[in-house]
Amino acid sequence: IFDQREMVAAHRSLPLGSVVRVTNLENGRRIVLRVIDRGPYGRNYRKGTIIDVSRGAARRLDFIRDGLVRVRVEVLRVGGETGR
Numbered sequence: 793i794f795d796q797r798e799m800v801a802a803h804r805s806l807p808l809g810s811v812v813r814v815t816n817l818e819n820g821r822r823i824v825l826r827v828i829d830r831g832p833y834g835r836n837y838r839k840g841t842i843i844d845v846s847r848g849a850a851r852r853l854d855f856i857r858d859g860l861v862r863v864r865v866e867v868l869r870v871g872g873e874t875g876r
Contacts, residue, residue: 797848799823802831804842809833814845815864823852827871836860846851 794800803810806827811833825845832841843865847856855861 807871
């Protein structure tokens with residue numbers, strides 16, 4: 793069950809279970825998230841959105857009010873890989 797307070801994200805092509813570091817380029821805040829869903833789609837995707845983050849993650853990255861901000865996404869672990 794999806795919990796909007798968790799540190800999770802949706803990405804169109806990364807395998808589910810992947811772990812990424814997302815950095816808000818406007819303020820330097822960064823957080824590690826797990827990819828649990830597919831997206832973004834629709835209007836945000838057409839605007840160039842590459843990742844959707846949960847409300848909890850957006851709050852910690854400090855862009856809950858802005859909605860869309862420029863971020864850097866670094867893949868730390870690709871889903872399906874064994875080990876750490």
